[in-house]
Structure formats: structure tokens, C-alpha cells
Amino acid sequence: MNGARIIVExxxxxxxxxxxCYTGGAVIKIFDELYKHGEGLKLIQPxxxxxxxxxxxxxxxxxxxxxxxxxxxxxxxxxxxTGIATAYMDSSPLIVITGQVSSTLIGTDAFQESDVTGIxxxxxxxxxxxxDIDDLAVTIKKSFFIATTGRPGPVVIDVxxxxxxxxxxxxxxxxxxxxxxxxxxxxxxKQIKSTIKLLSKAKKPLxxxxxxxxxxxxxxxxxxxxxxxxxxxxxTLMGNGVNPADENQFLGFIGMxxxxxxxxxxxxxxxxxxxxxRFSDRIVGNSETFAKNAKIIHIDIDPAEIDKNILVDLPIVxxxxxxxxxxxxxxxxxxxxxxxxxxxxxxxxxxxxxGKGKLIKPQHIIELAEKYFPEDxxxxxxxxxxQIWVAQYYRIKQPRSFLTSGGLGTMGYGLPxxxxxxxxxxxxxxxMFAGDGGFQMNMQELGIIRKYGLKVxxxxxxxxxxxxxxxxxxxxxxxxxxxxxxEFNPDFVKLADVFEIRSVFLKDPDKxxxxxxxxxxxTESMLVHIAVDPDENVLPMVPAxxxxxxxxxxx
Amino acid sequence: MKxxxxxxxxxxxxxxxxxxxxxxxxxxxxxxxxxxxDGISAGPTRQNDMFRLTIVVKGDDxxxxxxxxxxxxxxxxxxxxxxIKSRMVGREICLVKxxxxxxxxxxxxxxxNVFKANVxxxxxxxxxxxxxxxxxxxxxxxxxxxxxxxxxxxxTGIVAMNRWDRPYK
Ligand SMILES: Cc1ncc(C[n+]2csc(CCOP(=O)(O)OP(=O)(O)O)c2C)c(N)n1
Ligand SMILES: [Mg+2]
Numbered sequence: 001m002n003g004a005r006i007i008v009e010x011x012x013x014x015x016x017x018x019x020x021c022y023t024g025g026a027v028i029k030i031f032d033e034l035y036k037h038g039e040g041l042k043l044i045q046p047x048x049x050x051x052x053x054x055x056x057x058x059x060x061x062x063x064x065x066x067x068x069x070x071x072x073x074x075x076x077x078x079x080x081x082t083g084i085a086t087a088y089m090d091s092s093p094l095i096v097i098t099g100q101v102s103s104t105l106i107g108t109d110a111f112q113e114s115d116v117t118g119i120x121x122x123x124x125x126x127x128x129x130x131x132d133i134d135d136l137a138v139t140i141k142k143s144f145f146i147a148t149t150g151r152p153g154p155v156v157i158d159v160x161x162x163x164x165x166x167x168x169x170x171x172x173x174x175x176x177x178x179x180x181x182x183x184x185x186x187x188x189x190k191q192i193k194s195t196i197k198l199l200s201k202a203k204k205p206l207x208x209x210x211x212x213x214x215x216x217x218x219x220x221x222x223x224x225x226x227x228x229x230x231x232x233x234x235x236t237l238m239g240n241g242v243n244p245a246d247e248n249q250f251l252g253f254i255g256m257x258x259x260x261x262x263x264x265x266x267x268x269x270x271x272x273x274x275x276x277x278r279f280s281d282r283i284v285g286n287s288e289t290f291a292k293n294a295k296i297i298h299i300d301i302d303p304a305e306i307d308k309n310i311l312v313d314l315p316i317v318x319x320x321x322x323x324x325x326x327x328x329x330x331x332x333x334x335x336x337x338x339x340x341x342x343x344x345x346x347x348x349x350x351x352x353x354x355g356k357g358k359l360i361k362p363q364h365i366i367e368l369a370e371k372y373f374p375e376d377x378x379x380x381x382x383x384x385x386x387q388i389w390v391a392q393y394y395r396i397k398q399p400r401s402f403l404t405s406g407g408l409g410t411m412g413y414g415l416p417x418x419x420x421x422x423x424x425x426x427x428x429x430x431x432m433f434a435g436d437g438g439f440q441m442n443m444q445e446l447g448i449i450r451k452y453g454l455k456v457x458x459x460x461x462x463x464x465x466x467x468x469x470x471x472x473x474x475x476x477x478x479x480x481x482x483x484x485x486x487e488f489n490p491d492f493v494k495l496a497d498v499f500e501i502r503s504v505f506l507k508d509p510d511k512x513x514x515x516x517x518x519x520x521x522x523t524e525s526m527l528v529h530i531a532v533d534p535d536e537n538v539l540p541m542v543p544a545x546x547x548x549x550x551x552x553x554x555x
Numbered sequence: 556m557k558x559x560x561x562x563x564x565x566x567x568x569x570x571x572x573x574x575x576x577x578x579x580x581x582x583x584x585x586x587x588x589x590x591x592x593d594g595i596s597a598g599p600t601r602q603n604d605m606f607r608l609t610i611v612v613k614g615d616d617x618x619x620x621x622x623x624x625x626x627x628x629x630x631x632x633x634x635x636x637x638x639i640k641s642r643m644v645g646r647e648i649c650l651v652k653x654x655x656x657x658x659x660x661x662x663x664x665x666x667x668n669v670f671k672a673n674v675x676x677x678x679x680x681x682x683x684x685x686x687x688x689x690x691x692x693x694x695x696x697x698x699x700x701x702x703x704x705x706x707x708x709x710x711t712g713i714v715a716m717n718r719w720d721r722p723y724k
Contacts, residue, residue, distance in 0.1 A: 121580055122587055126630045129575065146630060180572060180633040304624035307617070 003133050003164040004029040007097065008037050010140040013172045016068050018042045018059060018423055020052040024072020026099025026112060029164045044423055044452060047444040049076050051416040053083020054442065057092045058420030061403050062378050064217060066093040066147050067420065073099045074112030077158075078119065082410060085123040087154045089407025090238060091215055093147040094154035095140075096120075102162040103131055116158045125153030133166040141173050150183025151302040152215060183301060187318035192326050194314055195273070195297050200332055202271035204294075204339040205231045208254070211238025211406070212276015212300060212320045219243070219399035221324035222275065229332050231273075232343055234262040236283050237391055239276065240402035248344050250395075252352075255283040256542050257388045260350040263540075263548040265343055269294045276300060276320045279309040280407070281544070289547035299323050352392055359533035360509050362386065362461045366393040368513055369431060369459065372520035377429040378403065378421045382414030382438035384468040386461045388538045390433050412441025415458070419445055422454040429457065429520070436462040436489050446499040449525050457519050458527040460492050463534040471537050475555050492529035503527040564593060565619045566638040566645070566715050569608040570600065572631040580629050581608065588622055590614050594712035605633065609714045638715045645715035649693045654681040654704035663703055670696045681706065689713075 001009070007030055011019065021043055023031045034043060046052035049071045056067025067087075071080055077098040087094045101110040117129045126146045128139050136159070143155040199205055213222050219241055226233055226244035233242055234254045244250055252259035254266055266272065272294045277283070284290045287310055298305070298312040299320055306315040316323055354363045366389055373379075379394055380403040381387040387404055396402040403421060405413040418432035439460050449456055470484040496503035506515045506528055519528050541552045571577050578597065585592055594611035612622065623635045638645070655663050660682070667674060667684055670692070676683035681704075686696050690713055697708065 117576060118579075121576070121583055125628075131575070178630065181630050302628075304621065304628055306624075308621055308624075 001167065001170045002029070002033070003136055003159065003166050003168070004033040005037060006133075006136050006168065006170050007140065007159065007164070008033045008041070009170055010137050010172055011068060012040065014140070014144050016041065018044060019068045019070055020044045020046060020056040020059070020420070021070035022046060022049050022052055022072070022076060024076045024099065024112070026073035026076070026101065026161050027070055029161070030070060030097075030099070042423070045448065046416065047447045048442065049079035050083050050412070051419075051442045051445040053080040053094070053096065054086065054410075054413050054416035055420030055423065055445070056094055057083060057087045058380065058403050058417030059424040060087075060092050060094060060420075061090075061417075062400050062421040063424040064400060065424070066095055066144060069094060069096045071096070071098055072112070073101055073116070074114045077116045078114055081119065081123070082412075084120060084154045084156065086405050086408045086410045086413060088123045088125070090211065090405065091152050092154070093152035095143055095147055096154060096156045098156060098158050099164070100129065100158045100160040103160040104162065106160065116156060120156045123154070124156050127156040127158070129158045130160070130163050133163050133168040136163065136168070137170060137172050138176070141176050142178065145176050145178070146181065150181075184317055185319045185322050187299070187316040187323040187326060191314060191316040192323065195316065195327060196330050196332065198271055198295060198297060198314065199229070199273070200334055202334070203336065204268060204270040205334070205336060206265050206269035206272050206294070207231050207233040208266070208272055208274040208277055209233055209235040209239035209242045210275060210277030211236065213239055214241055214399050215276065216301070216320040217399065218276075218319070218321035218324050221321055221328060224328055225324055228328065229334060230336065230340065231334075232265060232340065234258070234265055236277055236280075237404060237406045240391065240396045241399045243397040248340065251343065251347065253391050254548070256285065256544070257392065257538050257540065258542070258548070259352055259392065260540055260551065260553070261343065261347040263542070263551065264346050264350070266291050267293070267547070267549045268342075271295050271297070273297045274299065274312075275324070278305045281309070284309060285542050286545055286547045354536070357533060358509070360507065360512055360530060362389050362463070362532040362536060363393050364509070365459065365461065365512060365516065365530060365532070366390055366433070368516040369520070370394045372517045373429055373431055373457075377401065377431055378418075378425055380404070380414055380418040380421060380430060380432040382432075382434035383409045383411045384435045384438055384466065385463070385471065385536070385538050386433050386435045386438075386467075388468075389461075411438035414438060416442050416445045418456050418458070419448065419454060422456050423452065430455070431457040431459065433459050433461060435467060436460060436464060436486050437466045439492070440490075443495065446496065446501060450500050454525065455523075456525050457522065458525075459519070460527065460529045461532050462489060462492070462529060463532050463536065464489060465534055467534075468538070471555070474537070475541075475543070492527065496527040501525050501527055503529065505529045505531075507531045562613045562615055565612055565614060566643065566713065567610050567612070567619075567623060567626070568636045568638055568715060569610060569626060569632060570634040571606050571608060571629075572633065573599070573604050573606045574631050577606075577629070577631045578608075580631070581610070581626065584625055584629065585610065585612060585622060588618075588625055590618070590622060596712040596714050598714075609638075609712070611713055636717070639717055642718045643715050644718055645689050645713045646687055647690055647693055647711055647713050648685065648687050649697070649708065649710045650675070651684045651686070651697065651700065651705060652681065652707040653684060653700060654706050656680070659703065663700070666696070666699050672696065
């Protein structure tokens with residue numbers, strides 16, 4: 001069997017059903033084998049390899065299966081870089097197969113040669129250049145194993161053209177063991193015991209849920225823990241999706257643009273159980289004052305996250321799912337009525353809020369979308385103010401249902417990620433929110449929605465600004481709006497029209513409800529271009545590096 | 556307020572699978588996390604496909620711990636062990652090319668003798684000397700030779716191990 005066919009058969013062995021791929025000279029052979037032997041494999045051809053990579057990422061985050069990408073050498077490979085870096089920062093499992101020039105030409109600056117393993121080294125969990133056809137199948141096996149276990153992440157496999165053409169027997173290993181890679185699933189029993197002890201003694205305990213809860217499919221265990229103990233919960237941007245039965249327990253998301261009550265809870269708790277978080281600077285603010293009254297228990301599968309940004313009192317290394325299961329097995333007796341009442345009152349007195357006016361407020365649109373879209377909708381955002389408003393105002397109640405570029409903050413993520421989610425979830429609704437700036441970074445992907453019969457609902461919150469940066473300029477640079485105006489935005493309705501996608505323009509606040517309802521109920525893809533109040537800011541805001549209680553409620 | 560970090564030399568011994576690119580993965584990771592590599596040496600071990608690296612980096616204790624954890628995340632890294640200063644056996648080899656006329660040689664040879672260094676090459680205009688020892692010894696050796704004309708110095712960088720436990724307390 002030739003190398004290209006080995007790749008195709010290996011993907012089938014891994015149970016892959018979808019490949020996001022874009023052809024070129026260095027992968028033409030793989031495409032040929034896909035043509036001849038690709039039964040059961042759906043090929044999605046984006047309009048740009050960056051779009052394809054984000055789409056694979058959106059597919060992976062929403063389904064829990066690894067996203068597979070195949071691109072050609074040189075520019076094909078370099079176009080995936082932003083997508084790979086985005087996936088790496090948010091621990092999303094991708095398998096990116098790149099064609100490479102023939103191994104005899106490597107190092108000669110051959111046509112469309114680029115050092116893909118060199119370029120992707122710092123943004124992959126592992127990467128491989130296959131130099132021997134006999135290593136090909138086992139390298140693919142290894143890559144899937146590494147990408148999907150432990151803390152997930154992208155893996156790149158660079159396959160030279162001659163390796164694709166060489167012949168070898170196809171032996172796909174059933175299992176693989178790597179001496180130097182053995183992720184630990186179960187937490188240390190002693191640490192779990194100490195956790196129980198700390199929890200039962202705490203007067204003001206709080207759970208902080210992070211992306212790891214989604215990634216380890218531990219939302220069920222998390223909700224069970226919250227329901228059993230009644231402990232209040234806050235989450236990070238990536239941890240969206242936890243859903244205690246008692247709404248009073250839920251305090252929203254924390255950090256720079258967290259809710260007042262979420263940040264209050266962090267600063268006043270005496271014990272924080274942080275699950276699958278990495279304490280990023282956007283969450284912590286000032287590490288010296290973060291959770292200054294609390295002992296911190298840190299549950300994470302990656303030992304390198306322990307004590308990295310925040311020194312913790314009790315680390316447990318292992319998967320969120322397995323550790324929460326263990327903790328749920330113990331009957332915890334805690335009485336925290338006073339603490340809960342304190343938080344309920346604080347939340348009542350300090351709700352999220354925004355003003356009303358003649359112009360549409362973006363927050364209102366998000367509330368309407370939450371009202372009309374079903375609970376199992378996959379909600380996707382781009383980056384900027386739109387992203388944070390969705391995180392604040394759209395209550396996500398299902399796991400793996402909030403897709404956003406958290407760590408890298410990649411504008412242009414929204415549309416292709418939504419497309420990937422639609423590919424992987426044909427029975428669910430997918431709604432995307434994007435700003436006028438970010439949407440234009442990958443709007444070419446509108447071109448494949450009709451082609452593959454996908455259903456994607458798109459909302460462009462057009463404030464005619466690179467809003468998030470404009471907000472910083474308002475706060476820190478005396479409104480010198482340098483490089484942030486978007487005056488010559490296209491007519492997005494016409495744009496959708498040329499791609500044969502139904503579209504509506506909305507400006508009148510009184511029509512908002514009807515239009516969003518129509519969007520939610522539409523049986524086909526639809527884009528709503530909304531002119532929103534250009535001066536609206538994301539609030540509250542903790543300026544970078546400040547303590548979570550040094551918060552601005554107006555600019 | 557900026558808290559001052561106390562930076563000291565730390566030595567980490569790293570056992571790796573000798574797969575393509577592993578050396579650059581390690582050096583790039585250390586650099587990326589904000590450390591300067593002061594010395595690095597690599598060589599095969601008894602197991603066929605394994606290499607041992609000895610890396611010297613400057614950093615505070617906390618960040619060194621972080622570096623070790625990050626190194627473990629490289630799939631080819633099998634073991635990362637800090638070398639503990641008080642228990643370290645460390646050796647370096649240094650070659651020194653010295654310009655020395657016949658009349659100067661006597662003094663140079665005396666220094667060489669005191670340090671138990673070896674002359675490994677003799678030419679009309681000078682010598683090449685090889686010295687093995689811990690880094691301090693090599694530093695002092697070079698300092699003493701300063702008054703002579705050193706043409707070139709090549710050092711291997713340190714290789715190190717932790718000592719056996721003592722049989723008594
Ligand atoms: C690729 C990329 N380039 C630049 C930035 C910096 N940046 C962050 S938010 C933002 C503004 C986004 O504007 P828009 O997409 O209109 O969204 P809004 O904030 O107005 O909702 C910019 C430029 C980024 N995050 N990503
Ligand atoms: Mg905008």
C-alpha cells in the first residue's frame with residue numbers, strides 16, 4: 001500500500017468521519033487516494049486553510065472528537081498556523097497533516113518548502129516529520145493518542161511527497177504505549193481526602209470551573225457536585241457550560257469583564273476549588289491580591305499548571321472527571337447558608353446591567369437570542385466586545401456548547417468555527433456572534449455554507465469600530481481612536497446575498513425581537529446584520545493587572 | 556511593586572529519546588519561557604536511543620521548577636532531574652590554546668602542573684592544554700593564564716550527577 005493510502009486507511013481506523021482539507025501539489029496523491037478509497041469520509045473544503053483549521057477546531061470542541069486537517073506544503077501549511085496556535089492555547093485536539101516536499105529535496109529551499117515542524121514547534125503538543133514509510137502508520141497512531149489524551153492539543157504530521165508514494169505493508173497498531181508520555185487520570189487518594197476535609201471545614205467555599213471541565217466531559221459530575229453540596233460556582237471564559245439546578249448558586253464568569261458578584265465571590269471566599277483552570281492573567285488580574293482570603297485547591301490534568309500563575313494550597317493532578325467522581329462518592333456535610341445568602345443578596349444588588357436608548361444595545365440582542373434559541377444550541381463567538389457580551393449575557397447550560405477563542409483571542413475564529421460545529425452537529429442549532437471587524441477576517445468561508453448544506457445562524461454586531469480596542473482607547477488614551485474605525489464596512493446583507501444566504505439588516509430596536517425570533521426559527525442558514533450602539537462598552541471592567549475588586553462600572 | 560527575584564545557576568539533567576529535533580525542542584522551550592541557557596552538553600547513554608543533556612540555566616527557584624514541568628511536556632523527554640548543588644559532582648573539559656615562546660613555557664608548564672592539566676599539543680609557537688574539573692577550577696586556571704597569550708578557549712559545558720547517598724549520617 002502506498003503512503004497516501006496508508007494515511008487514508010489510518011484515519012478510517014481512528015474512526016474519523018470528517019476531514020477539513022485543501023489540496024495542492026504536495027498532497028495531490030492523498031486526495032487521489034481519498035477519491036478512490038475515501039468511503040465514509042466527508043471532505044470539507046474551506047476557502048482558506050486558516051478557515052479550515054478553525055472549522056476543524058470548532059468541530060473538535062463541539063463534538064469532543066479530534067478535528068482532522070489536511071493541507072499542502074509551504075503556504076498551505078503556513079496558513080494553518082493561526083488555527084493551530086488558537087487550538088493549542090485552548091487545548092483543542094487537532095490532527096494536522098501537511099504535505100512536504102520530497103525528502104530528497106528537504107533543506108534545498110525547494111518550491112513550496114517550509115520548515116513546518118520548526119514553525120509549529122511552540123504551538124503543538126507534538127509534531128513529526130515522517131522520513132521513513134515504515135514509521136507512517138505508527139506516527140499517525142501516536143499522534144491521535146497524544147492529541148486526545150491528557151491535556152488535549154494539536155499535533156502536526158509532516159509527510160514528504162516521496163513517502164506518500166512509497167509502498168509498505170499496512171499494519172495499524174491497536175494500542176500504543178509511550179514510555180515518556182503517560183498522562184495520569186486518577187487523582188492521588190490522599191489529596192482527595194484532604195480536599196474533602198477542606199471542603200467540610202470551609203465557611204465560604206466556591207467552585208471555579210475552567211475549560212478542563214468541558215474538555216474532560218466532566219460537566220455532569222460537576223453539576224452533580226454542585227447540586228449535592230450547594231456550593232456556589234463561577235467559571236472562566238472556557239469553563240462556560242456548568243449548570244447547577246439552583247440558579248442562585250450560579251455566579252457567572254469572572255476576571256477582567258466578570259460579573260461583579262462572580263468577582264466578589266472570588267475575593268471573599270475562604271476556599272476555592274478550581275477545576276481545570278490555568279489562572280490566566282485575564283482571570284486573575286493581580287496575582288498578589290487574587291482570592292486573597294481563600295485557600296486554593298487546584299485540580300488539573302497538567303502538572304505544569306500547578307503553581308504556574310498562582311501558588312495553591314492543595315494540588316490534585318488528574319482528570320476533572322475522575323477526581324470529581326471520587327469526591328462525589330463522599331457524603332459531604334456542610335452548612336453554608338450564611339455565605340449563600342450573602343452572595344444572593346450581593347447578586348441582587350449588583351446585577352449585570354446596560355442602558356436603554358434609541359440605538360440597539362448588543363446585550364439586548366444576546367438576551368433575545370438566548371430566549372429564542374433552544375437550550376442545546378452551540379453558541380460561537382468571534383473576539384472582542386461581542387465575545388464578552390455573549391459570555392456575560394448568554395447563559396450556556398450545556399457542555400461543549402460555547403466555542404470561543406479564549407487563550408489566543410483570535411479575531412476571525414467565529415465564522416469558520418461555527419461552520420465546523422454545524423458540520424459536526426447536524427441535529428443542533430449553531431448560532432454565531434461576531435463583530436464587524438472579526439467577521440471580515442474569515443468571511444470567505446460564507447462560500448461553503450450552501451455548498452455543504454449547512455445550517456448556521458449568524459449575527460453580526462456592527463458597531464463600526466474595532467470595539468474592544470476603541471474601548472481601551474476611550475479608557476486609557478483620551479478617546480484618540482487611532483486605527484479602530486471601520487467606516488467602510490461592506491453591506492453584509494449584500495455580501496450574504498452573493499453567497500445565496502438569506503440575510504436581514506436590523507437597526508430598529510422595536511423590530512429586534514421579531515428578527516431574532518425569525519433567525520432562531522429559520523429552517524435554513526441566515527445572517528442578521530445589526531447596527532448596534534457604537535459607543536457601548538463592556539462593563540464591568542477590571543483594568544489589566546488590577547485586583548478583581550478594583551473594578552470600573554463605567555468608563 | 557516589583558518583587559526582586561534571586562537568580563542563581565541551576566543545573567538540570569534531562570534524559571530524552573534521541574528523536575529528530577528534540578534538542579531544538581528543548582532549547583527553544585527553555586528560551587521561550589524566558590530563560591537563558593548558560594551551558595548545555597549532550598551525549599548518548601547506555602540505552603541505545605537515549606541521550607542525556609545537562610543544561611545550566613539562570614533563574615529563581617520557583618521558575619526553575621516550572622521549567623522542569625514544562626520540559627516533561629515534551630513527549631520525547633523521559634526524565635528531568637535537578638542537580639542539587641550540595642550533592643553535585645560536575646565536570647567540564649576545557650582546551651586552551653596558548654601562545655608561548657620557548658622561554659615562556661617554563662612558567663606555563665608550572666601552572667599546568669599545579670592544576671594537573673595535560674599538554675595535548677606542542678608547536679613552535681605554543682601549546683594546547685586540556686584541563687578537566689569543575690567549573691570553578693577551570694575558571695581559576697584560565698585566570699592564572701591570563702598574563703600569557705591565550706589564543707583560543709573551548710569548553711564542553713558541564714556534565715553532572717548527584718552523588719550517592721552517604722552510608723552514614
Ligand atoms: C487577529 C487579531 N488581530 C487583532 C486583534 C486585536 N483585537 C482584539 S479585539 C479587537 C476588535 C474587534 O473588533 P470587532 O471584530 O468589530 O468586534 P467588537 O469588539 O467591535 O465587538 C481587536 C482589533 C485580535 N484579537 N486578533
Ligand atoms: Mg466592531
